[in-house]
Amino acid sequence: MVTGRTVTASGYHFEPGFVFSHLGPLGHGLLRTLAISAIGIGGASAVGVLLGALIALRIPVVRQLIRAYVEVFRNTPLLVQIFFLYFALPDAGLKLGAFTVGWLSLLLWGGAYNVENFRAGFEAVEPVYVEACRALGFSRFAAFRRVVLPLGSRIALPSVTNTLISVFKNSSFMIAIGYPELTDSAVDIVSVTFRVFEVFIAIGVVYLALVWLFSVWARLLERRLAIPGGH
């Protein structure tokens, strides 16, 4: 048998300082995670408000098309969507790079959930408000923009926050297409050095801290937007 040099019989000794020698690749990975997540989160929010509004306004045909989009992306696994965009589309003549597939898949997936979040928020606004607006001479669109949108968005905020946190964490799925974001960089380091604990604890802490910051910010936003006396 060929025996190596340093490792103990129990198999593992913990070296907390180990990750510091790999900060370069991990840092680049984190930047890529932040990049695709930022585009994904921004896009998913915009898609959610816009399409959610179109559904709430009950515009025929458009409404059915949006429903179809939501069902397709909510009823299939994100991993399948990523594989489809990356491996299947080139056969249909559309070759998207790993970065594009990264933010686009997050945007489409998060967007589908956000359409539902916002729609539910808009529909939770009591019809009496809209009726009051119409009685005052507001157009349907103006009533929506000035009353339903601000009130409904407030109601939707907690579930939107949830979805956006998932969008951020799901950026780690890009390991499937070899896009070197944070998790992919970590697995790459582990595959060569076998420092499983150190590396995964390190990236776990990074994800935890970032999501925590985001949810603190979302809670502050919620409190700030809360209507005195409550809706």
Place this chain on the structure above:
Amino acid sequence: MTRPVRVPAARGRKEYVVRAGLAGLLTVLVMATAGCGSTGDTSEDTGSGKPVDVGAPLPAEVQSKGQLTVGVKCDYPPFGYIDEGGKDAGFEIEIARRLAAYAFGKTSAVKLTCVTGANRVPYLTTKRIDVIIATMNYTPERAQTVDFSTPYFNSGVKLLVPKNSPITSFADLAGKPVTTTTGSTASIWLTQCVKTAKQVAFAQTSEAFSAMRSNRGVAFAQDDTLLAELAAKNADTKVVGDEKAGSPWGMGIRKGDKAMGAWVDAALAKMQAEDFFWKSFQKTVTDKGVQQQFQQFVPRPGHSLKYPTGAIFQC
């Protein structure tokens, strides 16, 4: 006689929906459990029924479990893959079953777990598997974390490219994207020796291959044996490049587990004496050209493989 059936108004459509949902869930569960437990054995030789003394005792831990748990590749023809019937097949699968036949008298006394280049060592160190038989080249770095058995195969890294590709050597990869698998010898060698090549690493060889085919990389760098098999099956591709990072493959054993190491080495010596490796290789690699090419890379009676003593990764 007909019995009047009365459906209470409250148990209308809602009840039906709930029941239909439950029935659907049950169906899925039954189907899932029916498909489980693929330790099934397809080879004609199912073992002698009695354990075989290989010259070293089977470790008590394995003995008490009644089966051997082996980490194998599931995407790596002709070594470890899933065949058309959905069963594990390949050269390394045959070896794993042979080990089980020695240990417990039957080739089915083995639990095969799919591993990848990136997770095979963690699987071993966390005791999810007893031994790695998964296309693992010897490297000094790996030997610091796992013990290697005596080698049972030999391979080096080459490149698979589209038939009309201008790429002819590793030097041509400078500055270009190339697909690999995470943690593979090919990836480690490229990192050290073709620093400007942009590696796109996947978990599965099948993914790295299809990514190369859709031009996400100018080449797919991997073990020559896998590439030879892929090129034989896909006429629009060819293998190029001088063999790099050539090194023997060994089984991975938990660091310091001397009892397991001694038993595995004794079992491998017995397989070599029986010329099992060559017979099994011919059975799993049917392409005569590929057989010829790799004939000297399997241990045979009077022909042993050796691990290199110096640095393997000469550029």
